[in-house]
Amino acid sequence: MTTGLFLTQLLNGVQLGVLLFLLASGLTLVFGIMNFVNLTHGSLYMMGAYFAAAGYNAFDSSFLAAALVAIPGTMLLGFVVERLALATLYTRDHLDQVLATFGLILFFNEVVRAIWGPASVYMNVPQALSGTVSLFGLPYPAYRFAIITVGLLVGLALYLVIHRTRVGMLIRAGASNPQMVSALGVDIKGLNSLVFALGAGLAGLAGLMAGPIVSVQSGMGEPILILTLVVIVTGGIGSIRGAFYGALIVGIVDTIGRAFLPMLLREFLERSVAQAMGPAIASMLIYLLMAAVLALRPQGLFPVRHG
Amino acid sequence: MASGFTLTPRSVFAVLLLVGLGLVPLISGALAQPFYVTLFTRILVFALAALGLNLILGYGALVSFGHAMYMGIGAYAVGILAHHGVTNGWAQLGAAMVVGAAVALAVGLICLRTTREGGGMAFIMITLAFAQMMFFLAVSLRAYGGDDGLPISVRSDFGLFSLQDPNTLYYLSYALLLAVLLGMRRLIDARFGMVLRGCKSNERRMAALGFPTLRYKLAAYVISALVCVLAGMLLANLTRFVSPSYMAWTVSGELIVMIVLGGLGTLIGPVAGATALLLLEEVLSSLKFGLPWLDKLINQHWLGLIGLFIVFVVLVMKRGVYGGLPAGPPTAKGRPK
Numbered sequence: 136m137t138t139g140l141f142l143t144q145l146l147n148g149v150q151l152g153v154l155l156f157l158l159a160s161g162l163t164l165v166f167g168i169m170n171f172v173n174l175t176h177g178s179l180y181m182m183g184a185y186f187a188a189a190g191y192n193a194f195d196s197s198f199l200a201a202a203l204v205a206i207p208g209t210m211l212l213g214f215v216v217e218r219l220a221l222a223t224l225y226t227r228d229h230l231d232q233v234l235a236t237f238g239l240i241l242f243f244n245e246v247v248r249a250i251w252g253p254a255s256v257y258m259n260v261p262q263a264l265s266g267t268v269s270l271f272g273l274p275y276p277a278y279r280f281a282i283i284t285v286g287l288l289v290g291l292a293l294y295l296v297i298h299r300t301r302v303g304m305l306i307r308a309g310a311s312n313p314q315m316v317s318a319l320g321v322d323i324k325g326l327n328s329l330v331f332a333l334g335a336g337l338a339g340l341a342g343l344m345a346g347p348i349v350s351v352q353s354g355m356g357e358p359i360l361i362l363t364l365v366v367i368v369t370g371g372i373g374s375i376r377g378a379f380y381g382a383l384i385v386g387i388v389d390t391i392g393r394a395f396l397p398m399l400l401r402e403f404l405e406r407s408v409a410q411a412m413g414p415a416i417a418s419m420l421i422y423l424l425m426a427a428v429l430a431l432r433p434q435g436l437f438p439v440r441h442g
Numbered sequence: 443m444a445s446g447f448t449l450t451p452r453s454v455f456a457v458l459l460l461v462g463l464g465l466v467p468l469i470s471g472a473l474a475q476p477f478y479v480t481l482f483t484r485i486l487v488f489a490l491a492a493l494g495l496n497l498i499l500g501y502g503a504l505v506s507f508g509h510a511m512y513m514g515i516g517a518y519a520v521g522i523l524a525h526h527g528v529t530n531g532w533a534q535l536g537a538a539m540v541v542g543a544a545v546a547l548a549v550g551l552i553c554l555r556t557t558r559e560g561g562g563m564a565f566i567m568i569t570l571a572f573a574q575m576m577f578f579l580a581v582s583l584r585a586y587g588g589d590d591g592l593p594i595s596v597r598s599d600f601g602l603f604s605l606q607d608p609n610t611l612y613y614l615s616y617a618l619l620l621a622v623l624l625g626m627r628r629l630i631d632a633r634f635g636m637v638l639r640g641c642k643s644n645e646r647r648m649a650a651l652g653f654p655t656l657r658y659k660l661a662a663y664v665i666s667a668l669v670c671v672l673a674g675m676l677l678a679n680l681t682r683f684v685s686p687s688y689m690a691w692t693v694s695g696e697l698i699v700m701i702v703l704g705g706l707g708t709l710i711g712p713v714a715g716a717t718a719l720l721l722l723e724e725v726l727s728s729l730k731f732g733l734p735w736l737d738k739l740i741n742q743h744w745l746g747l748i749g750l751f752i753v754f755v756v757l758v759m760k761r762g763v764y765g766g767l768p769a770g771p772p773t774a775k776g777r778p779k
C-alpha cells in the first residue's frame with residue numbers, strides 16, 4: 136500500500152517536473168541566448184491555458200482543436216510581444232527587463248480577467264485519456280501519464296534539434312557568444328525571435344497540458360513561474376540539461392515532500408507540532424534545496440559548459 | 443539638508459514633497475476627510491520600504507526582488523506578538539529587528555554568493571524565491587490565520603505615545619521617514635557608501651583594492667532589509683491586520699517600480715516614486731469619466747493599466763520623476779552627483 140502510494144506520488148512528481156521542464160527550457164534558452172530575464176513566461180503559460188480552454192469550448196470539446204489554438208496562438212503572441220516591447224530591452228540591464236516584464240504580467244492578468252471574467256475556466260481531459268493506465272501494476276491516470284510522455288518526447292526533440300541540426304548549432308553558438316555569431320553574418324535578430332517564439336510555444340504547450348488538471352484562472356502563471364525560476368537557478372542558468380534535471384528534481388522533491396513529510400514528522404514529533412510544522416516545511420522544501428545547492432555550487436548543478 | 447542647500451529643481455522638489463507630506467494631517471483635518479491620512483500613511487510606509495531597498499538597488503545595483511518578505515516579517519512580528527497579548531511596541535520592535543536581521547544575514551549570504559560570477563541574474567531569481575518561501579511559510583501558519591491573515595486587535599503601545607490615534611501613527615511614520623532619509627544621506631556619503639557605489643561600478647576593482655566587498659554588500663543588504671522590517675511594522679499598525687499577501691511577490695515588484703519611477707539611485711526618488719505610484723493606483727481605481735462602460739473597465743482592471751504604465755516608465759522615462767530633474771543650477775553642464 137505505502138509502496139503503491141509512494142510510486143503514485145513519484146509519478147505525480149515526475150509529471151510536475153515534466154511540466155516545469157516545458158517552461159524552464161524556453162525560459163533558460165531565452166536567458167542563455169539573449170541574456171534576457173523574461174518574467175512574462177508565466178503569462179504565456181497562462182495565455183496558453185486560456186487559448187486551449189477557448190478552443191476546447193468553441194470547437195465542441197475537441198482537445199485537438201484546443202492544441203491547434205493554444206500552441207500556435209501562444210507562439211504568435213510571444214512573437215508579437217517580443218517584437219513590440221521586449222526586443223528593445225535586450226541591451227538594457229536586468230533591472231529594466233524584470234520591471235517591464237513584471238508590468239506585462241499585471242497587464243496580461245487583467246486582460247484575461249476582462250475577457251474571460253474572474254471565475255476559473257474549465258476544460259476536460261480528452262475522452263481517450265480519461266481512464267487509467269496500469270504502471271507497475273498500479274492504476275495511474277492516463278492523462279497524467281500522457282503529460283509525462285509528451286514532456287519526455289519534447290525533451291528528446293529539443294535535444295536532437297539543439298545538438299543535431301544547423302539551427303540548434305546556431306542556438307548553441309548564440310548562447311556562448313552572440314556577438315561572434317552576429318559578426319559571422321547570422322541574422323541574430325531572427326534567431327532571437329525564433330528562440331523566443333519556440334519558448335513561447337513550449338509555454339503554450341505546458342498551458343495546454345495543464346489546462347484540464349488545474350483551474351485556469353488569472354494569475355495562474357505566477358506560482359509556476361517562480362517554481363520555474365527555482366528550477367533554472369538550481370539546474371544552472373542557461374543550460375537545457377540543467378533545466379531538465381532541475382525540473383525533475385524540483386517536481387519530485389516538492390510532490391514527495393508535500394505527500395510524506397507531514398507523515399514522517401509525526402514519527403519524531405508530537406502530533407500537534409508535526410501537524411503545524413509539516414505543511415510549513417513541505418512548502419519550503421524546494422527553496423531550502425535551492426539554498427543548499429547555491430550555498431555549495433553558486434553556478435547551479437549543471438552549469439553551461441563554455442569552451 | 444542642513445549643509446550646502448542650493449536652489450535647484452531637485453532640491454525645490456524635495457523640499458516641497460517633504461513639507462507637503464508633513465502637512466497632510468492638517469489638510470485632511472481641515473477638509474474633514476480622514477481617509478487621506480490613511481492613504482498617505484500608506485504612502486509613507488511604502489516610501490520608507492522603497493528607501494530601504496534603494497540602498498542596495500540604487501547604490502549597489504543589487505536587484506532584490508524579495509524585499510516584501512522583510513515587510514512581512516515586521517508585520518508578522520507585530521501581529522503574532524499582539525495575538526499573544528504582547529502589545530509593547532519596544533518588545534515588538536526588538537523581536538522584529540532580531541528576526542529580520544537573522545533572516546537577512548542568512549538569505550543575504552546565500553544570495554550574494556551568486557553575484558560574484560553569475561552577474562545580477564541569479565540574485566534576482568533567488569531573492570524572489572526566498573521571498574516566496576517566506577510567503578508559503580506564512581500561508582502554512584494556521585495558528586496565525588494562514589491564508590486568511592490575522593487581525594490585530596490592539597496597535598503597538600510605545601509607552602510614551604500610543605498609535606491608536608491615526609495622526610500619531612502618521613507623524614511617527616513621517617518622523618521615521620525623515621530620520622531614515624538623513625541616515626541614508628550620511629551613509630551614502632560615508633566611506634561605507636563609497637565602497638558600495640564602487641562595487642556597483644566595478645566590484646573586481648574594489649576587491650583588488652583590498653575591500654572585502656562581500657562584507658560591505660552583506661551589511662548594506664541587512665540594513666536595507668531592516669528598514670523594510672520597520673516599514674512592515676508600521677503597515678501592520680496602519681491596517682491592524684497581517685496576511686501573507688503583504689509578502690506577495692507583486693509587492694516586491696511594486697517596491698522596485700517605486701524606486702525606478704522616482705529615480706534610481708537618488709535619495710528622494712523612492713519617496714517621490716512611492717507617492718506617485720500609490721496616488722496613481724488610487725486615482726485609477728476610482729476614476730470617473732462619465733462613460734459607464736469605460737469607468738467600469740478602468741475601475742476593475744486598473745492594475746492592467748498600471749502594468750502598461752510600468753512598461754512605459756521602463757521604456758521611456760528611464761531616469762524617473764525626480765531623477766529626471768536637473769540636479770544643478772540650469773547653466774551648469776553635466777550632472778553633478
